[in-house]
Structures are given as structure tokens and as C-alpha cells.
Amino acid sequence: MVSKGRTKLNRLLPTCLSLVLPAVLMCGGITMAQGTTPDAMGSGVPHFDGVQKSVSGGIVEAILFYIFGGTVLAAAIGVCVSKRVVRMATWLFGTLGGVAVLYFLLGANYLGVIQLIVYAGGTLILLVFGVMLTSKSPWVRFECPRGEMVVASVVSILLFASLTTVLVTAEWPAQSQSADGVRIAEFGKELLTTYLVPFEVASVMLLVVMIAAAYLARQDRDDSEGAN
């Protein structure tokens, strides 16, 4: 009875998540988008008159942070406890979506959109295809020995505790919250001037990776087939 209930719960949770999350994401995105006015593109003048402070500070930001931070954390723990890879990928979608909303909350609208497109739309699909291509049944599971599980959880909890201790006791420089985060025009200008070399290196790396992945994943290899 207990196991049946648990299976049902297991089946129910990702379904709810995948239905509810896009709706919530849209609401979050619309809320954030209303906060940012499309002002003076490329004028280069910093704009600090407090117009865009619709979500920064106050109770609304706190509530949104706790909702979506909770989503991120719950989905991350879901990835930890689920045994099946497809379930893990579903929970990972929750984490990625929640992190995107946190980016919107932090005023990084461009990054939020990129997170949704590249991670949720690209990387996650890639992972799911990887699961489908590398398992005979989609519910592939490999058991971890209980001892290793205990050691791993102790190590992770210790890591979290020590990180938190360090973060809380550290002396941070005076924090001044910028009014509207970084505008996209400023961001793009910075990317193509100060960070031009890393940008170009990243584009060449993407080309190399594309060729390498296509080569590695080729269906039948002519010359090196006999090696194994």
C-alpha cells in the first residue's frame, strides 16, 4: 500500500511540475517585464531615477524569491532522490526554470531568456535524447551501494554547512543595489568591446564542439570500427 502510494506520488509530482511551471514562469516573466521600461536604447547614460524598482526590495521580492528559490531547491533535491534518469531530467527542468525566474528577479532579463532557451530548450532536450539513445528501456536504473549513499550525503551536508558558515561569517564589501540591473544594450556593448576575445574564442569553441560531437556520435565508423 505504501509503495503503491509512493509510486503514484512519484508519477504525480513531475506531471504537476511540468504543467504548473510554464504557467508560473510566464507570470513571473510578465511581472518582471512590466518592471523594466524600454528606455533610451544605446544612449549610454546610466538611468537611476528609480523607475524600474517595481520588484526590488519589499515584500513582493521576498515572496517571489521564496517561491522560486523553494522551487529550485525542491527540484534539486528531487534530482538527488529520484532513481530514474528520465525523472531526474524532469526535476532538472524545474531547477532550470526556477533559476531563470531568479535571474529575472535579479534584473538579468537577458540571462533569464538565455537560460530558458539554451538550458531548458537545448541542453535538457539533448540529455533526454541521450537517455533515450543509450538505454534499452527508458527507466534505466543503477543502484548505488547504501554505504556510498550515506558517505555521499554526509559529505554533501558537510559541504553545505561549511559553505554557509563561510558565507555568513565573511566580511562583504558595502553592497549597493543597482536600480535596474544591467540594460541589455550596455551588456551587448561590453560583450563586444571588453570581452571581444573570449567572445570570439567561445564562438570558435562552439564550432569545434559541433564538429567533434557530430564526429563522435556518427552511426558507423569506417576506419576505427575494428579497434574494439
Next chain:
Amino acid sequence: MPLLEIGLMHYLILAAAVFSCGVFVMSTKRNAIGILIGIELVLNAVNINFVAFDRYQVVGGCDGQISAVFVIVIAAAEAAVAVAICMNLYKNLNTIDVDRGDSLHG
């Protein structure tokens, strides 16, 4: 640390929790794709840190967001190559259990 006034610390602690979850996933899953999912969790935790530092102006300009963009690019590239390697592993060993991939073990 005030509970209702969200600051840098809240984001950092959330990122630390997600990071620990990622480390746990990387160390307990035997499935190569599962390990990849753990790596994605860790990279997301790092990205939360970058963007939070950027927002609360510990570093100036938009360096944090640009670093986060590069992390996303690297993560996407890494996932593509890793999935291709997993497919090769599956082709050769008929499993993606990482414990079975010990052909180079001395």
C-alpha cells in the same frame, strides 16, 4: 540576515544548497547521463552566484552576467560532447554504467 529583505546572502545560500545537491548527484549516480545532470546543477549554482554578485555590485559593471553567459556556453558545449561520448560508451560496452567503463584500468 533579515528574512523578509532579500539580499546577497539569500542567493548565496540557495546557490550553496544547489551546489551540494549537484555534488551529491555526481557522486551517487552510476548512470553517465545522471552524472551530467549533476554537473548541470553545479553550473547553475555557480551562475546564481555570478548574477547575484553582479546585481549587488560587489564587482562593478556587468562582469558577473557576462561570466554567466560564458558558463552557459561552456555548459551547452560540454553537454553536447558528453552525450556523444556516452553514446560511444553505449555502443562499445552496451551500457552507460560508468563503473563498467574500466577498459583502461591497469
